Amino acid sequence: MSSVDFIDPLRDDSYAELVASAGDAEIFHDPLWLELLRDEYGYEIGACAVRDGGRMVAAIPYAKIASLLTGKRLVALPFSDHCPALTDGDDAGEALALLGEALAAHAREARLDLAIHAALPSVTDAHVSERYVRHVLTLPSDPDEAEKGMAKTFRQKARQARRGGLEVERRTDAEALEIFFRLHLETRHRLGVPTQPKSFIARFEKLFAAGRGCVWVVDDGEGPICAAIFLTQGRTVTYKYSASSGAKLNKRPNNLLLLEAIRFYAENRFERIELGRTDIDADGLRQFKRSTGAEELPLSYTYLSEPAPLGAPSLKEKVMTATIQRSPAVVGRLAGEVLYRHVG
Numbered sequence: 001m002s003s004v005d006f007i008d009p010l011r012d013d014s015y016a017e018l019v020a021s022a023g024d025a026e027i028f029h030d031p032l033w034l035e036l037l038r039d040e041y042g043y044e045i046g047a048c049a050v051r052d053g054g055r056m057v058a059a060i061p062y063a064k065i066a067s068l069l070t071g072k073r074l075v076a077l078p079f080s081d082h083c084p085a086l087t088d089g090d091d092a093g094e095a096l097a098l099l100g101e102a103l104a105a106h107a108r109e110a111r112l113d114l115a116i117h118a119a120l121p122s123v124t125d126a127h128v129s130e131r132y133v134r135h136v137l138t139l140p141s142d143p144d145e146a147e148k149g150m151a152k153t154f155r156q157k158a159r160q161a162r163r164g165g166l167e168v169e170r171r172t173d174a175e176a177l178e179i180f181f182r183l184h185l186e187t188r189h190r191l192g193v194p195t196q197p198k199s200f201i202a203r204f205e206k207l208f209a210a211g212r213g214c215v216w217v218v219d220d221g222e223g224p225i226c227a228a229i230f231l232t233q234g235r236t237v238t239y240k241y242s243a244s245s246g247a248k249l250n251k252r253p254n255n256l257l258l259l260e261a262i263r264f265y266a267e268n269r270f271e272r273i274e275l276g277r278t279d280i281d282a283d284g285l286r287q288f289k290r291s292t293g294a295e296e297l298p299l300s301y302t303y304l305s306e307p308a309p310l311g312a313p314s315l316k317e318k319v320m321t322a323t324i325q326r327s328p329a330v331v332g333r334l335a336g337e338v339l340y341r342h343v344g
Contacts, residue, residue, distance in 0.1 A: 002052050002094065004102040007059075009034055009047040014056040018049075020234070022088045026274060027231040027238045028080035028117075032210055034061055036203050037078055041341045048103050050095040058095035060085040060103070060116070067342040073113035073305070074103070078344035081238075081277040082134055082299060084118035097122040104304055113305035120302045127303045133286065135275035135294035143263035149293035150262075154255055161218075161256035166225075168260040169217050172208040176215040177201055180227040183243035185333060190246050192325040194336035204229060213240075216261050218253040226253035230261060235271040258292055 009015040010031055019025045027033055034045045043063035050058040061083070062076040077083040085099050100122025107114040119128065140146055147155065181201050188195040207213050213231035217224050225248040229241040239261075244253055265273060275289045277299050290296055 002050055002057070002098060004048065004050050004098050006102075006106065007047050007049050008045070009059070009061050010038070010045060012047075012049075012056075014051075015047060015049065015059055015061075018056045018059055018086055018088055022086040023234075024084065025086055025233055026080075026082065026236055027207075027212060027233040027240075028077050028083045029061060029086055030212065030233050032207055032212060033080075033231075034063075034077075036200075036207070037063055040197070040200050040203055041078070041344075043078065043344070048099055048106070050098050052095075056088075058085055058087045058092070058099055060099055060120075062103075063344065064112070065342070065344045067344075069339075069342040070344075071113065072111075073115060073344075074107055075344045076103075076114075076116045076118075079340075080117050081240075082118055082274065083116070085120060096120065100124070107304055114303065115305070116302040118302065119300040123302050123304055125304065127305070129301045129303060130298060131280060132277040132299040132301070133280060134277050134297050134299040135286075135289040135292075136297060137262065137273040137275060137292055137294040139262070139266045139270055139272055141266065141269060143266040146262050146266040146293070147259065150259070151291035151293070154291040155259070157252040158255040158259040161252040164251050165221055166251060166253055166256050167219050167221075168257055169219070170214050170261075170264065171217055172205075172214045174202070174205055176217055176227070177204060179217055179224045180215050180229060180241070180243060183224065183227050183245060184241065186245060187243040188336075189325070189332050193332070194339055195333045196241075196340060197337045198333075200340070201229075204231075207231060216257050218244075218257050220248060220251060220253070225251065226257055228254075228257055228261070230265075232270070235269070237265050237270050237273040239273060239275045254288075262292065 016031050019029050037043050038045050043065060045063055047059050047061040049056050060076050062074045063078050064074055066072045085096055087095055100120045103114060104123045181198055185195050216228050218226035226244040231238045231240050275294050278285050
């Protein structure tokens with residue numbers, strides 16, 4: 001008979017075994033990612049799990065956020081683009097139903113809002129937001145085939161970058177994370193988005209040491225002009241963060257970086273690349289991601305809260321964007337250091 005309980009996924013070995021065996025696991029399910037969130041932001045980490053005869057067959061991790069600014073809530077999972085419940089069993093439908101019912105009951109009993117970065121229909125009375133889409137690139141085993149699957153214009157721009165003398169390097173050292181952070185600071189300022197704390201980015205070195213990812217860096221001979229953090233779990237790659245010099249975008253560094261990364265992961269037998277979430281109204285970015293050969297899929301988030309979350313950027317978000325863009329870069333950096341812990 002199936003049973004549901006709430007566990008510490010950082011101490012329960014059966015949770016790590018489920019992550020390792022479930023075909024749909026992503027880096028956000030990984031205990032190392034959960035540990036990073038706990039250590040950086042002080043979140044209380046837990047998971048709701050379903051067992052069948054003692055064997056864990058389904059689970060979803062969450063963080064408890066207790067904030068004076070944004071309230072108390074459960075989030076599955078902060079800073080994840082897509083974090084569905086994991087299943088590893090013949091009757092996934094029953095397990096998912098049990099998970100949804102148990103999470104909803106737990107949140108109501110504790111008087112907590114609940115946010116799940118995926119669809120989980122079994123959470124009764126939940127609101128579903130469809131503000132985002134995601135892009136998934138299925139990788140063939142032949143890197144040449146992966147390249148042929150890209151749009152012609154994408155390949156042409158990557159070749160333009162190569163002819164222009166741009167070089168791509170895959171790195172896992174602390175200096176590469178420093179390079180990424182400098183570009184990240186510039187990019188977030190340009191977009192009007194708070195910068196992730198430098199301490200958060202520095203913690204990725206521990207993930208890299210465990211074989212969970214790397215930084216890809218593009219150099220034009222005068223210095224790094226583009227960098228991206230890719231994270232891996234099992235056979236799945238997640239394109240987590242990207243940053244570039246606004247003055248050098250005409251050299252097409254992002255096209256070359258993605259082409260080289262896609263070829264590398266195809267050659268090394270990874271099965272898919274998650275290109276992350278994108279706002280529905282971000283037409284240019286959606287087209288860019290589709291041009292890699294990726295499939296665009298709806299991305300629904302599930303909320304158990306009052307009032308229902310907005311389906312579009314709020315006035316506060318728009319004001320913050322304008323303020324950061326018009327202020328020195330340090331304003332966005334300080335905003336990130338203060339706010340991300342509360343936003344989750």
